[in-house]
Amino acid sequence: xxxxxxxxxxxxxxxxxxxxxxxxxxxxxxxxxxxxxxxxxxxxxxxxxxxxxxxxxxxxxxxxxxxxxxxxxxxxxxxxxxxxxxxxxxxxxxxxxxxxxxxxxxxxxxxxxxxxxxxxxxxxxxxxxxxxxxxxxxxxxxxxxxxxxxxxxxxxxxxxxxxxxxxxxxxxxxxxxxxxxxxxxxxxxxxxxxxxxxxxxxxxxxxxxxxxxxxxxxxxxxxxxxxxxxxxxxxxxxxxxxxxxxxxxxxxxxxxxxxxxxxxxxxxxxxxxxxxxxxxxxxxxxxxxxxxxxxxxxxxxxxxxxxxxxxxxxxxxxxxxxxxxxxxxxxxxxxxxxxxxxxxxxxxxxxxxxxxxxxxxxxxxxxxxxxxxxxxxxxxxxxxxxxxxxxxxxxxxxxx
Numbered sequence: 001x002x003x004x005x006x007x008x009x010x011x012x013x014x015x016x017x018x019x020x021x022x023x024x025x026x027x028x029x030x031x032x033x034x035x036x037x038x039x040x041x042x043x044x045x046x047x048x049x050x051x052x053x054x055x056x057x058x059x060x061x062x063x064x065x066x067x068x069x070x071x072x073x074x075x076x077x078x079x080x081x082x083x084x085x086x087x088x089x090x091x092x093x094x095x096x097x098x099x100x101x102x103x104x105x106x107x108x109x110x111x112x113x114x115x116x117x118x119x120x121x122x123x124x125x126x127x128x129x130x131x132x133x134x135x136x137x138x139x140x141x142x143x144x145x146x147x148x149x150x151x152x153x154x155x156x157x158x159x160x161x162x163x164x165x166x167x168x169x170x171x172x173x174x175x176x177x178x179x180x181x182x183x184x185x186x187x188x189x190x191x192x193x194x195x196x197x198x199x200x201x202x203x204x205x206x207x208x209x210x211x212x213x214x215x216x217x218x219x220x221x222x223x224x225x226x227x228x229x230x231x232x233x234x235x236x237x238x239x240x241x242x243x244x245x246x247x248x249x250x251x252x253x254x255x256x257x258x259x260x261x262x263x264x265x266x267x268x269x270x271x272x273x274x275x276x277x278x279x280x281x282x283x284x285x286x287x288x289x290x291x292x293x294x295x296x297x298x299x300x301x302x303x304x305x306x307x308x309x310x311x312x313x314x315x316x317x318x319x320x321x322x323x324x325x326x327x328x329x330x331x332x333x334x335x336x337x338x339x340x341x342x343x344x345x346x347x348x349x350x351x352x353x354x355x356x357x358x359x360x361x362x363x364x365x366x367x368x369x370x371x372x373x374x375x376x377x378x379x380x381x382x383x384x385x386x387x388x389x390x391x392x393x394x395x396x397x398x399x400x
Contacts, residue, residue, distance in 0.1 A: 002037075002038065003037055003038075004024070004025045004036060004037040004038055007025045007037065008021075008023060008025060011025075022352070022353065022356055023356075024036050024042075024356060025037045026042075028056070028057070029044070029052075029055075029056025029057055030056050030057045031055050031056060031057070031375075031377075032044055032055055032056075032374060032375045032377065032378050032382055033056070034056065034361060040359065041359055042356070042359045042360065042361050043359060043360050043361065043382060043385055043386055043389070044056075044361045044374060044375065045360065045361060045362050045372050045373070045374040045378075045386050046361045046362060046363045046371075046373060046374070047373055047374055047375045047376075048258070049227075049253070049363065049373065050195075050227045050232060050253050050254060050339070050373040051253045051254060051256075051257065051258060052254075052257055052258055052375050053230060053231065053232070053254035053257050053296070053305070053375055053376040053377070054257045054296065054299055054305075054375065054376070054377060055375045055377045056375075058257075058299075060295070060299065061257065061292075061295050061296075061299065064291060064292070064294070064295040065259070065288065065291060065292060065295070067291075068083065068287060068288050068291035069288065071287065072287050073286065073287060073288045074283070074286045074287065074288070075286070075287065076282065076286075077280065077281065077282075077284070077285060081285075081286070081287045081290070082287070083287045083288075083290040083291040083293075083294055084102060084285040084286070084287065084290040086290070086294050087100075087102070087285075087290040087291075087293035087294050087297070088100040088102070088290075090293070090294065090297040091251070091263060091265055091293075091297075092265070094236055094237075094297070095236075095237055095249065095265055096245075097245075097249065097265045097266060097267050098265075098266055098267050098268040098270075098271040099265070099266050099271040100263050100264075100265050100266075101263060101264050101266075101274075101279065101284070101285075102261065102262070102263050102281075102284045102285030102289070102290060103252070103261070103262040103263060103264065103281060103284045103285075104260050104261065104262060104281065104283050104284050104289075105141075105252055105260060105262050106141060106224075106226030106227075106250060106251075106252030106253060106262045107140070107141030107142055107143050107146045107262075108141075108143075108262055108281070108284070109226065109250035109251060109252055109262035109263055109264045110140045110141050110145070110146045110149070110189075110224060110226070110250050110264075111141075111143060111145045111146060112250075112264040112279060113189070113222045113224075113248040113249075113250050113264045114132065114145050114146075114149065114187070114189070114222075115274065115278070115279060116220065116248050116264070116266060116270050116273045116274060117132070117186050117187030117189075117219070117220040117222060117247075117248065117270075117273075118130050118186050118187070119273040119274060119278065120186065120187075120220055120269075120270060120273040121186035121187075121219065121220075122186075123273065124218070128183065128184050129184060130184055130185070130186035131166060131167055131182075131184050131185060131186065132148075132149050132166040132167070132185070132186065132187050132188070132189055133166060133167050133168075133169055133177060133180050133181065133185055133187070133188045133189070134149035134150070134151055134166040134167070134168055134169075134188075134189050134190070135151050135168065135169060135170070135171040135189075135190045135191070135194070135197075136151040136168050136169065136170050136171060137151050137152060137171060137194060137197035137198065137200075138150055138151040138152070138171070138189075138190065138191055138194060138197055138224075139151075139152065139155070139191075139194075139195060139196035139197060140189065140191075140224055140226075141226075142155070144159060144160055144164070147159055147160045148160050148164050148165050148166055149165075149166045149189050151166075151168045151197070152196075152197070166189075167180045167185075168180075171190065171194060171197070171200060171202070171206075172200070172202060172203045172206045173206075174205070174206055174209035174210070174213075177209075177210065177213065178213065181213065181217060185217065185219055186219055186220070187214075187219055187220040187221070187222055187248075188210055188213070188214060188219065188220075188221055188222065189222040189223075189224060190202065190210070190222075190223065190224065191223070191224045191225075191227070191228060192207070192223055192224075192225055192228050192229075192233070192238035192239050192241075192242070193227075193228040193233060193238055193335070193336060193339055195227040195228065195339070195365060195371070196365055196366065197365070197366065198341065198343065198365055198366050198369050199334055199335045199339065199340060199341030199365055199369060199371060200334065201233075201334070201335065201336050202242065204242050204243075204244075207239070207242045207244040208242070208244055210244075211244050211245070214247065220247040220248055220270055221246045221247050221248075222246060222247065222248045222249070222250070223238075223239050223246035223248070223249045223250070224250045225237055225238050225239070225249055225250060225251055226250055226251060226252045226253055226262070227253055227339070227373070228339055229249070229251050229253075229254070229255075230251065230253065230254035230255055230296075230300075231254065231300060231305050231306050231309055231337075231376055232254065232309065232337055232338055232339045232373065232376065233309075233336045233337040233338075233339055234306065234309050234310045234313055234336060234337035235306060236300070236306055237249065241336070245267065246267070247266065247267050247269060247270045248264055248265065248266050248267075248270050249264065249265045250262070250263075250264050250265075251263045251264070251265065254296070254376070255293055255296065256289060256292045256293055256296065257292065257296050258292070259288065259289050259292035260289065261284075261289040261290065261292060261293055262284075263293075303377075305376050305377070308376065308377070309337050309338050309376050310337065312338065312378055312379065312380060312383065313336070313337040313338045313340075315380050315383055316338065316340060316372065316383050317333075317335070317340060319383055319384070319387045320333050320340055320342060320372070320387075321333055322387075323342065323387060323390065323391060323394075324342060326391070327394055327399050327400060328400055329344060329345045329346070329399050329400055330342050330343065330344055330345075330399070331343045331344060331345055331368075335372070338372070338373065338374055338376055338378070339371075339372075339373055340371075340372045341365055341369045341370060341371050341372065342369065342370045342372075343368055343369045344368050344369070344370070344399070345368070346368065347367045347368055348364050348367070348368060348369065348370050349364070349367075350397055351370065351393055351394065351397050351399070352364060352370070354393045354396055354397055355389060355390065355393045358389050358392065358393060359389065360386060360389040360390065360393070362390070372386075374386075
């Protein structure tokens, strides 16, 4: 048994079995590549599920975190800390919103966003049992609150009673959303690009319609940009592509590029809903996590990451479109920027395993879709290498 096999067995022995993990132990990364304990190289087109936007072993990022470690890691939110204030300023100014609350994850950002909307409605009329409208096939996280607005019974069953779940409408179907609104609706939540649900970008008229509905009914519009935000779709925030502003936005993943950090951001109207004592977190917004956020924003600006995403994202789209046209068993290709997917006629699990053996890391979105969410710093040559391995993999798996 190799050292890597020994560690995989230890993982099975000691870690709660909530994942069916792939048979590899990654030991280090460099640029857009990962290396396992045997030294094998893998081209990474998953980025830790759209997290590691700036690539691995990024020296200036690492140095910024090391510098913060030597200063202070944690103080709690009973006190101010400089990195959190600087990071909040970056988010507010770039998003043109009003206030930020830092969390430890995207799920917690969603939980906070839901509390904002519910409290906003409660302050107007405390007599109602308020509810949310969310989208079918959406994914917002694994806690009970986030699951209640996740439009997939597979994730909800056994954890969220039916009476606690949101009212669900079809994504990109404005008439369906309108038909679900009642005087108990306190908010509408959707991803700007559905991720786990199959890489479905929103339609412009849909988001514009949601904005109009929320304005007319004085309810809050929540955009989940945990995966599609932070440059991945070709603008810093995905909603900027549509010219539609939310009342509350949830961020995470690439916000910290590996350090666990999330945030929900409110506009001026929503920022008054929560007051001292309404919400809190022990670790959220600590100096270490928010130092990472500051460095991420600094590099995004210095390296013009968004322009790079537009250039390489267009190239990735072109190349994946060629693959789509080459294989009849691929049903569809869709996405935007560096968040794209190929939908197959059958489950893609075997394809992902074969690709991993060939040194390519890809992941699924649902059972039948391969999701491509690489580090935002990939180059065209990396796309070419990925396409070559992918094409070989598809043929080897009998895809025609």
